[in-house]
Each structure stands twice: as C-alpha cells, then as structure tokens.
Amino acid sequence: MKTLAIQLDDIIIKPITNDEQFQEASQLIDYLIDADLLEDVQERKRALDILEALTVLAIDYEKKHYAIPKPDPIEAIKQRMEQLNLSQRDVAAYFGGENRVSEVLNRRRSLTLKMIKALHQHLGIPTDTLLAV
Missing domain, CATH: 1.10.287 (Helix Hairpins)
Known part of the structure; x- marks a missing residue:
C-alpha cells in the first residue's frame, strides 16, 4: 500500500x-x-x-x-569493431575490401553511402552517427 x-x-x-x-x-x-x-x-x-x-x-x-555531442564516425566504427571482436578482415566486405577499411579507419578515405548502409545493417551503427563527418 x-x-x-x-x-x-x-x-x-x-x-x-x-x-x-x-x-x-x-x-x-x-x-x-x-x-x-x-x-x-x-x-x-x-x-x-x-x-x-x-x-x-x-x-x-x-x-x-546538456546536449551530448555526436560521436566521431570513425571512432564509432572502431569501438563497434572492438565490442564485437572484429578485425579489419572481418569487416572488409562492408568497405569494399581490406585496403579500403584501412584507408577509412586511418582517415585517408571518406565513407561512402554504400559503406554507411552496410555498416548500419551489419554492425548496427546508427546512420546519423556515420553521416556526422
């Protein structure tokens, strides 16, 4: 009561x-x-x-x-890969190859819409996070 x-x-x-x-x-x-x-x-x-x-x-x-800033897209990808124990080889298909993974994660290449869609679908990273470049 x-x-x-x-x-x-x-x-x-x-x-x-x-x-x-x-x-x-x-x-x-x-x-x-x-x-x-x-x-x-x-x-x-x-x-x-x-x-x-x-x-x-x-x-x-x-x-x-007290707005929370959006996370950096590359850091979000790295963090998600770490959470899921994934290597660059494991996610290569979402980027179009192992070389592209390295280039994106080292900020030498930008994410494409195709990559963003694949990362969202397969790793569950929100698209608005990935688009915040």
Missing part, C-alpha cells in the same frame, strides 16, 4: 528555465517514479500525469542545456 507524502495539488507544473528548477523537477520525478503503485486510482492518475509532464519538461531542458 503506497501513499504519497506530498500533496499532488501543491505541485505546480511550469517551464524549466534554469538548473535549480531542473534539479527540483528531477527530485520530483525521482519521487513520483513509482506512482503506478499507488492504490487510489485518482491519485495514481494525477501522479502519473504530473510525472509525464515533468519528464517532458526535464528532457526538453536537458536537450537544450
């Missing part, structure tokens, strides 16, 4: 415009994260609605102020 220690009606949902408001919203999100366990149906619905609204606002603020 879960109950909330705060009053949902006291929570005011407003745009997040600074880090202090972001931290407050994050604390409320942490507090409301288990709202689906509330027994009272109306209280559960209200808590989940607040949780969803706060999450949307927090994500929006986070994207604007």
